[in-house]
Amino acid sequence: MNGEEVKKPWMNLNYIPPVIVDGEKVVEILPEDVSQDDEKWASSLVVYVVRITPSIGAMERCIMGQGNFSTKPIILYHIYGYFVVRFASEEERDMVMCSGTHHLLRRPIIMKPWVLEFNFKEEILTTIPLWVKIPNLPLNYWNSVVLSKIGSSVGKPLYADECTTQTSRISFARILMEVDVTRPLTKVIKIQDPKGKIVEQKVWYEWKPIFCQKCLQVGNSCVDKQAAPVQIQKKNHEEDEATQGQEEWHTMRYRASSRRDSRNSQDTKGGQGSESGVLIYEEGHTSGEGGGGMEMTVIQP
Structure with missing residues (x-):
């Protein structure tokens, strides 16, 4: 239409015979194909x-x-x-x-x-990018060559953040790098300075992922999932043993004071009776006794 090609919602395919390698059919994908x-x-x-x-x-x-x-x-x-x-x-x-x-x-x-x-x-699931902080790094190390060398001792460095690139924050250098999480994360690296002195440099991670060796998934732990029911069962067993021999208590019952009790408490002179706002707890009753439950009287202020 008007010399413009109409884009079809499908693509036409053609038969392209595979090559034969050692008597078997092999689909050959060439660089120009992709x-x-x-x-x-x-x-x-x-x-x-x-x-x-x-x-x-x-x-x-x-x-x-x-x-x-x-x-x-x-x-x-x-x-x-x-x-x-x-x-x-x-x-x-x-x-x-x-x-x-x-x-x-x-x-x-x-x-x-x-x-x-x-x-x-x-x-x-095995190699993931992590933001890594290199604290207290000498200022003359804040360039692409040195940061690449330092990052390469931890993983594969990808980028330095904006503050590191512009040296607008000097407390630590921040690098994004790919790290193999199937191995323990490097916490300390050794650096040989221009004078030949070996110094230890700490490495901080903004996120330390958990890697499950059983299901091979990041952020999962099959061991913890299996141990959790055992811990709950043990806890319940200990609670049962601790409550053996103890008497059962009924739900607490609230008894409001009458107006007369409130008026009498207000007329009581200083030093006698109860102070305003004080809760008086009466003797509780265990199951099997008459009354059944703790009673509480509130003295109005």
Whole structure:
């Protein structure tokens, strides 16, 4: 129509015979076959919320709250429980990643740039980005080379935040890096300064994820789940033993004082009777006795 191609809601496919390798059919994917789509998804972000799966609407509100975008990001949900968010540019993607530690519905959010041959179980569940603080770092170390070396001793450094980049906050350097959570997190690293002196440098983590070695999931602990019923059962057993031999008490019963008692208490001179606002507790009655229950008289002020 008017020389413009009408975009179809489907794509035409053709028969392309597979290659034969060692007598078997093999589908051969060439670099030129995927180059266009590599560029299409290069500005995407893989997002995973620990232990919950929010709605697309909740995820959209979370992403849109991170800044201004030239084009509304496209949010896609995968049945494995993660989202792929496609931005208009890599700059907008990095803006969201560097905007800080993210939470949704009080759960930590894991964000990773989409890469070729992405595998959710291998990428998300074992190696995740964490914000790391390097406290009391010498000011002449605040450059990309030194911070990259320091970050590489902990994991794979990705970005330094704005305050670190501009050296507007000197208490600690803050770096986003990919860390293998299947191994113990590094708490102290050793640095050899320009004079050859070895010093120890502490490493702080804004979030220390729990990794279950049984189910291979971040934020989960099958051991704690199995131990919880045993602890509850033990607690109930101890409570039963502690209450053995004790008499049962009925529900407390309230008895309001009459106007005459109130008037008499007001006429009582100082030093005699009860002070205003004092509660008088009478002898309680255990089960089996007449009256059954604690009685309480309120003396009006």
